[in-house]
Amino acid sequence: MKEYNPGLIEPKWQKIWDDNGTFHADNMSLKQKYYLLIEFPYPSGKGLHVGHPRPYTALDIVARKRRLEGYNVLFPIGWDAFGLPTENYAIKNKVHPRQVTRENIARFKEQLKSLGFSFDWSREINTTDKNYYKWTQWIFIQLFKMGLAYKKEFPINWCPSCKVGLANEEVVNGNCERCGGGVHKKVKNQWMLKITEYADRLIDDLDGLDYIERVKTQQKNWIGRSYGLEVDFKIDGTEETLKVYTTRPDTLYGATYMVIAPEHELIEQFKDKISNYEELVTYREESSNKTDIERTEVVKDKTGVSIKGLEAINPITGEKIPIFVSDYVLITYGTGAIMAVPAHDSRDYDFAKKFELPIIEVVSGGNIAEEAFTDNEQGKMINSELINGLEVNAAIEKISDYLENKGIGKRTKNFKLRDWVFSRQRYWGEPIPLVNCDNCGWVSLDEKELPLELPDVESYEPTDNGESPLAIIEDWVNTTCPKCGGKAVRETDTMPQWAGSSWYFLRYLDPRNDKALASEESIDYFMPVDWYNGGMEHTTLHLLYSRFWHKVLYDIGVVKTKEPYKKRTSHGMILGENGEKMSKSRGNVVNPDEIVEEYGSDTLRMYEMFIGDFEKSVPWSMNGVKGCRRFLDKFYKLQDILVDSDRYSSDMEVIMHKTIKKVSHDFETLKYNTGISTMMELVNTFNKKGEINIKEFETFLILLNPVSPHITEELWVDVGLPGMLNQSKWPEYEEGKTIDDTIDMPVQINGKLRGTIKIKRDADLKTVKAIVFANPELLSNIEGKTIIKEIFVPGKIFNIVIK
RNA sequence: GCCGAAGUGGCGGAAUGGCAGACGCAUACGACUCAAAAUCGUACGGGAAACCGUGGGGGUUCAAGUCCCCCCUUCGGCACCA
Structure with missing residues (x-):
């Protein structure tokens, strides 16, 4: 009797797979391809924790299953290695980021290898490799040439502690996502990418995709498309107009004042006419000095200043109405100006109350004396001459037509989506391959000059004035213009971490290509990604950015599919045993190394999948790990009760077919936990029977293999099955053999269970009644009562309704 | 405030409208052992029972964790987006 010893088995099989290149994808295969993608890790200094393997194991299961089903599977891995944590660590410890990155990758790689994932390691990529970022830069140049990259003075989110500009997405509740410190506004000249130009396509193309619904809705909400009307309001006594954007033109009769953002150009334009100009400038300065937190903190108490000397004219009523400046109107959205309809917008209502402005009800059904009536789609228009009596939607159409015809709407x-702030004033990122020439302006490098290498320097600390560390390397900065040959300076900002990850799935196809980011053939063959699993936290950042870049590459003919990912799923977080998020500071981090050491990676992998609903967060449990190890021990011992046979034994046939069906299905639908529990039941069944034949065992080995690959490969050889398990085929089931002949049919009286009877599945009512009414125990429930109704669902249930 | 997901034993969690709690953990008892661990076996929602039990309240149905209406709570996302 052999002992199950994962410490021996696991390294052995990992070496065999490596040596044989078992999991290498063929570049040109007659087999159907299947491309599985996990989010490539950021190699931090902390190493893996047990949260990492959850998504990796899930798709590894699919990858292994697909190979057994005869697909040419591409399941690659790489490193998203540029970024702030490494740079910060490097600065603190005086080690070059390149060195830090190398060490971190080595550690991650060792850990991942010990878990037995079937990655194609021959395609390993690294975003900080110059042969990789060469193509990141190449894509940037294409964006630049297409006019999708532009430089703009922009009030960006500035983190004074990281000394770095942040994208909107990196600001969480007014704080820096990385360091948690407060974020201020700072005007910087930044490279921006016109993702907004793709906003419609990023929404509309979601329709054909197999993304989990919450990803789709989150992306749609983030992009935030709304349809409305731009309306011109005349400024009294001038020829100028003030343009507003509104989604509710039907409420125009209720527009009793206007509000513009503090930064609105109108203030400068009419500087001379405005009698309280100074006051407005002061207000503007105050609001720009507010951090985002301060701005949201004062949500309840609106501030603002009336513009004295200017009045607008409501285009439909002809009434003169005042104009205010307030920071509740954002310069970055719409036209930076609104018509305020206090009766039907709670923000306008609050403002009107505070500044004692008139409130005119134009949709009936609310209580204007108490609060704004906003949920009014069913309401009818009132006090609105042209559209009185109409419902809201009809009124919107009618008034829109009217204003458009008059040329004022x-x-x-x-x-809501904004352009992507692409510059970072940091060292550890891809240099932006542009120079600024005195004669030619911004010019991109010749593509043959790529990669523009990140200069190796001693000091990569951020500068106090917020410029990139590259800015002080004079012999790097000063260069010549590729266009005119004159004097030019390099762009010193680097790209954000999202750059390298926006296209990495393409590099996997052909990772050593130095002529193109990947060959046309490989792109044609492997794209799109069939299944991409990743965290919900990447929904509005990475996932959207990479879809955007892919569409750009589609537009210039590099890729042939509109969308990079056919299917997107997401996993829940693994929490510490105390139910809190795993973190060093909470002291609840579990390192997978310990589990592998004590129980083996097959156990770890199984527990990662058995722990609970794949899509939900769940606390770790060491006892749960033990339970999975117990299962593998029991499974291993099945070889002691093995008997010979070339077919499933008759009493096991149904359960075998059922199990194949259930496991096959569950591995496709993120129900790994129930798939595993089905196999646990199967072990229990065999143990109860005291016997398993070789045919049954063979099937069982293959079913379990994707979850726990080492033990199953080992047993395959041990019991003398031919070749290796990884060369075998995924078992098939026959639908007809998944159904039991006899069932325990529940018998209910008035919907309450009173017993079960053993009958043939296809037994008819007559047969069932004969058994039920011969059963004294069941009968005692009915005695003396009148039977009103009998509900019989063949093969399901028999329910007697009595009175 | 808006959008989304979810509330089931001590815990993680199962249940095409048809036997609620599969499977696992924890726990208790028994076997083995000098003993313990490991292993194996039995029990394990509450209640003495009738019965009661899937966040709360209504409803549809022969039958509701599952469908409909209202409410509460938790988590995730957005947050003055006109």
């Missing part, structure tokens, strides 16, 4: 749409 225009149907339009707006997005």
Whole structure:
């Protein structure tokens, strides 16, 4: 009797797979391809924790299953290695980021290898490799040439402690996502990417995709498309107009004042006419000095200043209405100006109350004396001459037509999505391959000059004035213009971490290509990604950015599919045993190394999948790990009760077919936990029977293999099955053999269970009644009562309704 | 405030409208052992029972964790987006 010893088995099989290149994908295969993608890790200094293997194991299961089903599977791995944590660590410890990165990758790699993932390591990529970022830079140049990259003075989110500009996405509740410190506004000249130009396509193309619904809705909400009308309000006594954007033109009769953002150009334009100009400038300065937290803190108490000397004219009523400046109107959305309808917008209502402005009800059904009536789609228009009596939607159409015909309105749409701030004033990122020439302006490097290498320097600390560390390397900065040959300076900002990850799935296809980011053939063959699993936290950042870049590459013919990922799923977080998020400071981090050491990676992998609903967060449990090890021990011992046979034994046939069906299905639908529990039941069944034949065992080995690959490969050889398990085929089931002949049919009286009877599945009512009414125990429930109704669902249930 | 997901034993969690709690953990008892661990076996929602039990309240149905309406709570996302 042999002992199960994962410490021996696991390294052995990992070496065999490595030596044989078992999991290498063929570049040109007649087999159907299947491309599985996990989010490539950021190699931090902390190493893996047990949260990492959860998504990796899930797709590894699919990868292994697909190979057994005869697919040419591409399941690659790489490193998203540029970024702030490494740079910060490097600065603190005086080690070059390149060195830190190398060490971190080595550690991650060792850990991942010990878990037995079937990655194609021959395609390993690294975003900090110059042969990789060469192509990141190449894509940037394409964006630049297409006019999708532009430089703009922009009030960006500035983190004074990281000394870095942040994208909107990196600001969480007004704080820096990385260091947690407060974020201020700072005007910087930044490279921006016009993702907004793709906003419609990023929404509309979601329709054909197999993404989990919450990802789709989150992306749609983030992009935030709305349809409305731009309306011109005349400024009294001038020829100028003030343009507003509104989604509710039907409420125009209720527009009793206007509000513009503090930064609105109108203030400068009419500087001379405005009698309280100074006051407005002061207000503007105050609001720009507010951090985002301060701005949201004062949500309840609106501030603002009336513009004295200017009045607007409501285009439909002809009334003169005042104009205010307030920071509740954002310069970055719509036209930076609004018509305020206090009766039907709670923000306008609050403002009107505070500044004692008139409130005119135009949709009936609310209580204007108490609060704004906003949920009014069913309401009818009142006090609105042209559209009185209409419902809201009809009124919107009618008034929009009217204003468009008069030339003072225009149907339009707006997005919440902003352009992508692409510059970082940091060292550890891809240099932006542009120079600024005195004669030619911004010019991109010749593509043959790529990669523009990150200069190896001693000091990569951020500068106090917020410039990139590259800015002080004079012999790097000063260069010549590729266009005119004159004097030019390099762009010294680097790219954000999202750059390298926006296209990495393409590099896997052909990772050593030095002529293109990947060959056309490989792109044609492997794209799109069939299944991409990753964290929900990447929904509005990485996932959207990479879809955007892919569409750009589609537009220039590099890729042939509109979308990079056919299917997107997401996993829940693994929490510490105390139910809190795993972190060093909470002291609840579990290192996978310990589990592998004590129980083996097959156990770890199984527990990662058995721990609970894959899509939900769940606390770790060491006892749960033990339970999985117990299962593998029992499984291993099945070889002691093995008997010979070339077919499933008759009493096991149904359960075998059922199990194949259930496991096959569950591995495809993120129900790994129930798939595993089905196999646990199967072990229990065999143990109860005291016997398993070789045919049954063979099937069982293959079913379990994707979850726990080492033990199953080992047993395959041990019991003398031919070749290796990884060369075998995924078992098939026959639908007809998944159904039991006899069942325990529940018998209910008035919907309450009173017993079960053993019958043939296809037994008819007559047969069932004969058994039920011969059963004294069941009968005692009915005695003396009148039977009103009998509900019989063949093969399911028999329910007697009595009175 | 808006959008989304979810509330089932001591815990993680199962249940095409048809036997609620599969499977695992924890726990208790028994076997083995000098003893313990490991292993194996039995029990394990509450209640003495009738019965009661899937966040709360209504409803549809022969039958509801599952469908409909209202409410509460938790988590995730967004947050003055006009």
